[in-house]
Amino acid sequence: MTNRRDFLKSSALLAAGGLVGSSLLNSCGSSATAAPARKSFIGLQTYSLGGELTADVPAGLKRVYDAGYTDLELAGYRDGMQGEYTMAEYKKMADDAGLKISGAHVGPSSRNYTKEGMAEMSEFWKKAVADHVILGVTTIVQPSMPTVTSEDDAKIICDIFNNAGQIAKDAGIKWGYHNHSGEFTTRIMSAADQAEADRIAAERAAAMASAAAGGTAPRMNFGRAPQGTMVEQLFLDNTDPELVMFELDCYWAVMGGQDPVQWLKNYPNRFKLLHVKDKWIIGNSGMMNWEMIFKTAYEIGIEQWFVELENDGDDSTTQFYGVEESAKYLLSRSFVKA
Numbered sequence: 001m002t003n004r005r006d007f008l009k010s011s012a013l014l015a016a017g018g019l020v021g022s023s024l025l026n027s028c029g030s031s032a033t034a035a036p037a038r039k040s041f042i043g044l045q046t047y048s049l050g051g052e053l054t055a056d057v058p059a060g061l062k063r064v065y066d067a068g069y070t071d072l073e074l075a076g077y078r079d080g081m082q083g084e085y086t087m088a089e090y091k092k093m094a095d096d097a098g099l100k101i102s103g104a105h106v107g108p109s110s111r112n113y114t115k116e117g118m119a120e121m122s123e124f125w126k127k128a129v130a131d132h133v134i135l136g137v138t139t140i141v142q143p144s145m146p147t148v149t150s151e152d153d154a155k156i157i158c159d160i161f162n163n164a165g166q167i168a169k170d171a172g173i174k175w176g177y178h179n180h181s182g183e184f185t186t187r188i189m190s191a192a193d194q195a196e197a198d199r200i201a202a203e204r205a206a207a208m209a210s211a212a213a214g215g216t217a218p219r220m221n222f223g224r225a226p227q228g229t230m231v232e233q234l235f236l237d238n239t240d241p242e243l244v245m246f247e248l249d250c251y252w253a254v255m256g257g258q259d260p261v262q263w264l265k266n267y268p269n270r271f272k273l274l275h276v277k278d279k280w281i282i283g284n285s286g287m288m289n290w291e292m293i294f295k296t297a298y299e300i301g302i303e304q305w306f307v308e309l310e311n312d313g314d315d316s317t318t319q320f321y322g323v324e325e326s327a328k329y330l331l332s333r334s335f336v337k338a
């Protein structure tokens with residue numbers, strides 16, 4: 001709370017000096033509303049900061065708070081620890097900085113997504129969930145995709161997801177899954193799809209052979225072969241809505257050729273969290289329709305969302321700079337709830 005008091009005091013001094021309004025107008029451009037110092041919710045996925053945060057966690061978390069963030073979704077849980085800290089130590093540091101840890105990304109240590117792997121996965125999630133109860137999170141999210149090559153793979157994976165979801169639910173935590181682009185670009189053929197594709201291929205080959213023998217042009221209208229089902233769709237279809245929710249990474253959806261708004265509208269009861277991610281600083285690329293994404297997200301009841309930045313690979317800027325500039329953008333937008 002010391003930090004919050006210091007923040008309020010320094011804000012008051014800046015305002016008294018007439019500095020706040022002008023500096024915000026300069027940095028936000030003409031279309032922005034005057035930016036408040038804080039909003040009720042602005043989340044950050046701590047992966048965004050990488051080593052810049054782990055180098056000095058207490059100081060880093062205070063800087064995150066000062067940028068305007070209210071909530072964290074952690075990354076980096078391993079072997080019962082959050083980096084080099086116990087869960088209780090990490091929670092204390094977040095509390096001291098004025099930040100709430102509302103969620104965490106957790107990747108299971110096992111990749112054994114088989115019927116035989118269920119018991120091992122179950123043990124992992126029991127321990128992970130118990131550890132995250134210490135943090136006080138309301139959500140736990142698996143961040144990456146197991147290998148999916150068939151509908152049967154997807155069904156076993158979804159059984160394991162449902163089981164993880166039940167373990168989390170028993171502890172009062174919502175369990176979810178986070179996409180990259182592969183969930184949209186990887187398409188899985190069902191047996192029926194494959195039979196139809198094979199039939200079309202055989203018809204085409206026979207027509208080509210017949211045309212070649214007769215010296216004529218081959219018939220070309222064989223119909224459209226099935227394209228298969230997106231992995232994201234298989235995960236939605238094969239998980240229990242009571243046990244598994246979804247975090248939509250809006251940027252990776254776009255990179256997978258999708259309109260994030262349409263997915264939110266199609267599955268208003270499944271998407272509970274967003275990753276607000278852009279090419280780098282939120283709002284800078286112009287390729288993400290944040291106004292429509294936020295409008296739709298609020299309409300379907302999404303209250304928690306987390307800014308996430310990849311490392312931009314540019315040594316002349318820091319990740320903290322990107323995280324702070326992203327907060328400025330979101331603080332200054334009227335479409336982000338006050």
Ligand code: MG
Nearest residue numbers: 249275277308
């Ligand atoms: Mg993400």
